[in-house]
Amino acid sequence: MVATAAITVSATAACLVPATADNGPATGGVRHPVYVALGDSMAAGPxxxxxxxxxxxxxxTHNYAHRLAARLGARDFRDVTCSGAETGDLTAPQRLTVLGAHAGAAPPQIDALTPGTTLVTLTIGGNDAGLVGVAGSCVRLSPVSGYCQDTFLRDGTDQEAARIDGLGPKLGAALDAIHRRSPAARVLVTGYGDYLRAGGCWPAVPLLGSDADWLQGSIDRMNGVIAAAAATHGAEYVDVRTPSEGHDACRAPGAKWVEGFVPTAPAAPLHPNARGEQAYAEVILARMAQ
Structure with missing residues (x-):
């Protein structure tokens, strides 16, 4: 990471894996897990x-999963995260594209799991909700342009909110499938972070203030759906939104954890940079220590 996130990992140890583990507070209470990382581009780190x-x-190789695996001293580690993944790609092949051209398929991510897997991390849902595409449609080069959020209203209903709410059953089914494949695994499901400060920062990130608030509100709504699905399907929710406040795309290059439409560090637009991926690893470690 470029800079270490200001997050203190709790010294409280927890019995997380079988007795072969070497427990220690510096690694969130567990060492040497059989660890599989699942998820989309926020986890992959494009x-x-x-x-x-x-x-x-x-x-x-510097996404949060690789950082976490190194900190935990994973005795077996498989990272099958993939940009563009939706919940359906956890249990079915994912069609891959490069510059719009077909580039084969990735196996179902769940295939990486075994009965011996002891730790699973998962970040998924942003592509189901189509939030990156929605954000792209909200770009405004003039401060007097109309608000894009209005285009998502149908008969007084926010269609994007409805799409986000539809994520819950799909994520729940995916979590059930993970537990069937790896019944002994501790499953941690992350949300998504703080992307835009209140009121936005047009023109640095070319979203009008009201649209910026609506988009971050949509992300927060999705975090709520993810947390609820985790709670009812035997997984643990990891809040990355709260610790990432003040590290949104509007901040200076040395402070931001996510990039804007024009990245100032190596990362995909509207995605975590190396600093963000490292910070998310620290947040997950802190959650594991609770």
Missing amino acids: FVPRRTGPLACGRS
């Missing part, structure tokens, strides 16, 4: 050096 795995997946 354009964060260095790439590993299929080009279309944009998977980085």
